[in-house]
Amino acid sequence: MFRMLLWKEWQENRWKLLFCGAASVVFTVMLFRIRIVPDFSNCMLISLVQMFVVPVVYALDIFSGEVSNRTIHLLFKIPVPRWMLFFSKYLVSVAGIVLIFVLSGVLMELLAHGREMRVLFLFKTNLLCGAAGFFLFTWFCVFGCQSRSEAGSLGAMFGVFVGWGIAFFWATVCEVGWAAPFAPYSLIQLAEGGAVGTIFLQSLVSVGVLCLACYRYVSIRRYL
Amino acid sequence: MRVQRIIHQQICQLRWHLLACLGLIMVLPIEEAAVNMHAGAGFHSIGMAVAAIMFSPLLAGLIACANVQGDLSEKRYIFWRSKPANVKKLMALKFSVGLIVSLAIIACPIMFAVVSSALCGRDLDDPPVKYYVPVPVMVAVMTYSLCFGCNVIVRKTARSWLLGILLAGFVLVVPFMLPLGFTDIVSDIGLWALGFYPATVFAISIIAFVFALYAAQHDWHLKTNLRGLLWAGTGLVFLLLMLFSSQVANVRVLNEKEIESHWRPYSLDKVEGKPIFQGRSYVNLDDSNISLERFMDERHPAIVDRVSRRKGDTYCQPYPRAGGVYKKAGDDLYALVIHSYWRHIEKTNVYENVYLRSYKLTSGSWKQASELDLSDCLKEGPLRTAMRLFDNTLVVCIRNSLVVLDVTNPGELKQIDKKVKVLGGSWSLEYEDRKKEIAVPLVPIDNISMEERIRLSIDLMYRFNYSDNDIYESSIVDVQDGKFAFFSVSGRDLARFDVIRWDRENIYCRFGTSRPFTILESLSGQWYEEYGTLVEDGKLYCRRRNTLLVFDVRSGRRIRKLGHFVRMDCHIDDMGILDDSNILLSARWYVSSGEGRSREQKKFLYLLKNPE
Numbered sequence: 001m002f003r004m005l006l007w008k009e010w011q012e013n014r015w016k017l018l019f020c021g022a023a024s025v026v027f028t029v030m031l032f033r034i035r036i037v038p039d040f041s042n043c044m045l046i047s048l049v050q051m052f053v054v055p056v057v058y059a060l061d062i063f064s065g066e067v068s069n070r071t072i073h074l075l076f077k078i079p080v081p082r083w084m085l086f087f088s089k090y091l092v093s094v095a096g097i098v099l100i101f102v103l104s105g106v107l108m109e110l111l112a113h114g115r116e117m118r119v120l121f122l123f124k125t126n127l128l129c130g131a132a133g134f135f136l137f138t139w140f141c142v143f144g145c146q147s148r149s150e151a152g153s154l155g156a157m158f159g160v161f162v163g164w165g166i167a168f169f170w171a172t173v174c175e176v177g178w179a180a181p182f183a184p185y186s187l188i189q190l191a192e193g194g195a196v197g198t199i200f201l202q203s204l205v206s207v208g209v210l211c212l213a214c215y216r217y218v219s220i221r222r223y224l
Numbered sequence: 225m226r227v228q229r230i231i232h233q234q235i236c237q238l239r240w241h242l243l244a245c246l247g248l249i250m251v252l253p254i255e256e257a258a259v260n261m262h263a264g265a266g267f268h269s270i271g272m273a274v275a276a277i278m279f280s281p282l283l284a285g286l287i288a289c290a291n292v293q294g295d296l297s298e299k300r301y302i303f304w305r306s307k308p309a310n311v312k313k314l315m316a317l318k319f320s321v322g323l324i325v326s327l328a329i330i331a332c333p334i335m336f337a338v339v340s341s342a343l344c345g346r347d348l349d350d351p352p353v354k355y356y357v358p359v360p361v362m363v364a365v366m367t368y369s370l371c372f373g374c375n376v377i378v379r380k381t382a383r384s385w386l387l388g389i390l391l392a393g394f395v396l397v398v399p400f401m402l403p404l405g406f407t408d409i410v411s412d413i414g415l416w417a418l419g420f421y422p423a424t425v426f427a428i429s430i431i432a433f434v435f436a437l438y439a440a441q442h443d444w445h446l447k448t449n450l451r452g453l454l455w456a457g458t459g460l461v462f463l464l465l466m467l468f469s470s471q472v473a474n475v476r477v478l479n480e481k482e483i484e485s486h487w488r489p490y491s492l493d494k495v496e497g498k499p500i501f502q503g504r505s506y507v508n509l510d511d512s513n514i515s516l517e518r519f520m521d522e523r524h525p526a527i528v529d530r531v532s533r534r535k536g537d538t539y540c541q542p543y544p545r546a547g548g549v550y551k552k553a554g555d556d557l558y559a560l561v562i563h564s565y566w567r568h569i570e571k572t573n574v575y576e577n578v579y580l581r582s583y584k585l586t587s588g589s590w591k592q593a594s595e596l597d598l599s600d601c602l603k604e605g606p607l608r609t610a611m612r613l614f615d616n617t618l619v620v621c622i623r624n625s626l627v628v629l630d631v632t633n634p635g636e637l638k639q640i641d642k643k644v645k646v647l648g649g650s651w652s653l654e655y656e657d658r659k660k661e662i663a664v665p666l667v668p669i670d671n672i673s674m675e676e677r678i679r680l681s682i683d684l685m686y687r688f689n690y691s692d693n694d695i696y697e698s699s700i701v702d703v704q705d706g707k708f709a710f711f712s713v714s715g716r717d718l719a720r721f722d723v724i725r726w727d728r729e730n731i732y733c734r735f736g737t738s739r740p741f742t743i744l745e746s747l748s749g750q751w752y753e754e755y756g757t758l759v760e761d762g763k764l765y766c767r768r769r770n771t772l773l774v775f776d777v778r779s780g781r782r783i784r785k786l787g788h789f790v791r792m793d794c795h796i797d798d799m800g801i802l803d804d805s806n807i808l809l810s811a812r813w814y815v816s817s818g819e820g821r822s823r824e825q826k827k828f829l830y831l832l833k834n835p836e
Contacts (some may be wrong), residue, residue, distance in 0.1 A: 019455065030465060060450060128593075150381075150382035151381035162248060169252070
């Protein structure tokens with residue numbers, strides 16, 4: 001049954017993969033061919049934009065779409081536990097985010113091959129931004145899984161962006177060493193090394209966050 | 225209609241949004257103030273307050289959407305339309321209340337910065353506050369109007385907000401691309417100069433507002449879906465990028481090659497159409513492949529290294545500063561250089577000797593072949609030197625004097641003519657010069673053609689300055705069908721002056737036309753220096769720091785940009801136009817390779833397709 005749910009979500013969200021993938025490919029090729037700024041700056045620019053835009057595109061209607069389309073009551077009547085519904089949505093979104101970042105990372109490496117950057121450095125930088133986007137999306141699930149409109153989802157996603165931005169700013173400016181690794185944004189600057197520990201830490205936190213999000217989704221009472 | 229009640233209703237409707245936006249906009253300034261207090265600098269915030277104001281257009285858009293969304297849902301809309309309510313008046317009231325609320329929110333971080341800084345005794349006349357605050361406030365008003373208009377027609381908060389923000393971005397970026405004569409963000413775009421840009425912003429605000437009133441009056445409703453909006457938005461961004469790239473990146477790079485060299489400078493010269501790099505290697509370009517063919521032994525100094533060193537308390541200044549004037553005689557390669565020797569006495573530079581020397585390339589090193597003492601051209605005052613080679617005739621200019629030499633055999637320099645005190649000062653073209661006829665003194669040399677005399681006269685008039693010049697390798701004069709024109713590049717525009725007639729003593733010129741720079745072109749650097757500008761075959765090439773611009777300047781047509789090449793973090797050292805009309809650039813690039821945080825300097829040769 002879970003496979004059927006995954007298939008449904010995949011069908012519903014395939015356009016997002018297509019949209020983000022196409023936009024990512026077009027803009028990566030364009031910027032790396034124009035090459036007004038060095039390859040690393042291009043990579044950072046594209047990765048940072050992707051880090052914010054791709055989770056937003058997935059977050060906009062992944063949960064609230066069922067409410068606005070008035071299909072949530074049908075979904076909840078399917079004889080499967082609600083956590084399965086939640087995870088089917090979550091996994092398809094995460095798979096899409098990962099695919100888009102892998103695609104753009106590979107493309108950057110191909111386009112910058114033989115130029116000034118060390119091999120696989122751009123790929124790694126892009127992937128770390130993708131990891132940050134993935135953790136931000138996970139945090140969004142806690143606040144956005146009960147949203148009933150696109151505006152609510154957008155608000156929740158921006159709340160996560162701004163909230164972690166403030167935390168990261170505080171940790172950096174006040175030099176609070178222990179707090180910085182908890183912020184997803186800290187991954188962006190770890191391409192030189194030290195990313196594994198931070199990813200492990202954030203993965204642990206994400207598991208807890210995901211459980212909370214799942215609990216909130218399961219406990220939805222009013223849905224129409 | 226009871227206005228007061230409607231205002232009250234609006235404020236009640238917006239109270240939660242007001243609080244949320246206040247929280248968002250104030251959190252960073254308060255955090256900065258707390259950090260400052262923790263550091264013992266007092267509870268004040270300036271930097272983050274300014275940063276928060278930069279994001280105020282996003283919040284203004286949010287208020288606009290929240291302001292009107294509630295009244296546009298199907299049932300509510302029918303309800304208030306069924307009352308004898310004046311739709312336009314109601315919408316105008318809602319618009320005004322929302323706008324005032326938005327401005328109040330934006331004012332909070334400003335007030336916080338002003339009050340907290342005053343209490344802590346900090347300087348309030350900080351440039352960022354003065355210059356950077358008015359622009360986002362103005363943009364916020366436009367974003368508010370656009371989001372309001374979008375919400376009236378789209379009737380979905382998130383979608384209309386995204387659409388409004390996207391449209392605002394589009395409106396803000398498009399003027400950058402158009403040749404409207406903007407040169408400086410602060411002076412041209414800031415609130416202080418009421419130019420086109422602020423006018424556009426206000427005009428768009430008013431248009432969006434009027435549109436919203438009509439849309440509400442006639443119940444216009446655009447049904448949208450998320451997918452379509454996202455594709456349309458991305459298309460718009462792509463369009464902007466295409467516009468951007470067509471403006472700033474339309475010169476095709478045929479090839480680029482990293483050069484392993486620790487020698488400086490990275491000069492490009494030519495001998496019989498073949499490029500020479502650093503005075504040490506020929507640049508071979510076979511099928512766009514770049515390779516260097518070294519003709520000098522690595523152990524021997526290049527022509528520039530040889531002459532620019534110091535002997536005791538006497539300094540030597542070469543001309544050309546980077547490279548030399550190269551000439552082939554049979555199979556032998558010669559370099560011609562002017563050496564000026566000076567000493568520093570009582571805070572002034574005293575020039576003592578000037579020599580013109582020819583060097584011959586022998587067994588991989590430069591050996592002096594001939595020398596001509598031109599010290600009698602030296603008088604008091606700062607030195608300026610220039611020279612230009614016309615086939616076998618070399619014209620050397622030192623201060624106000626001219627020396628003509630026969631260099632058929634550069635190994636034996638023969639002086640043909642010398643004219644002392646015949647050159648005037650170096651002039652720069654002012655805006656006033658465009659309103660009158662200009663007379664340029666014609667150089668009194670009979671050994672070269674009239675065309676070359678006119679070229680040299682104009683170059684000496686406007687480029688023969690006291691620092692350095694490119695007279696030995698380039699000209700700012702264009703000749704098309706017997707008509708002469710020359711060009712002046714200022715910070716604001718590129719101007720053409722046409723030669724209207726000449727007599728035995730003067731060349732008479734008049735302003736023809738000009739082409740203003742766009743903001744994107746101006747951002748690349750200061751354009752007023754004549755150094756790095758050259759005209760060849762009806763095209764003008766402007767080279768500064770990290771940018772190369774190519775213009776079509778053929779007489780009788782308007783000046784039209786053909787190409788724009790930019791490499792940020794790059795420094796273009798020299799350029800040359802090849803016989804096949806392609807462009808060769810030598811450049812240094814400061815890049816991070818991903819190893820450590822250090823930035824490494826790399827040297828590149830770029831082969832560019834000359835834009836048509």
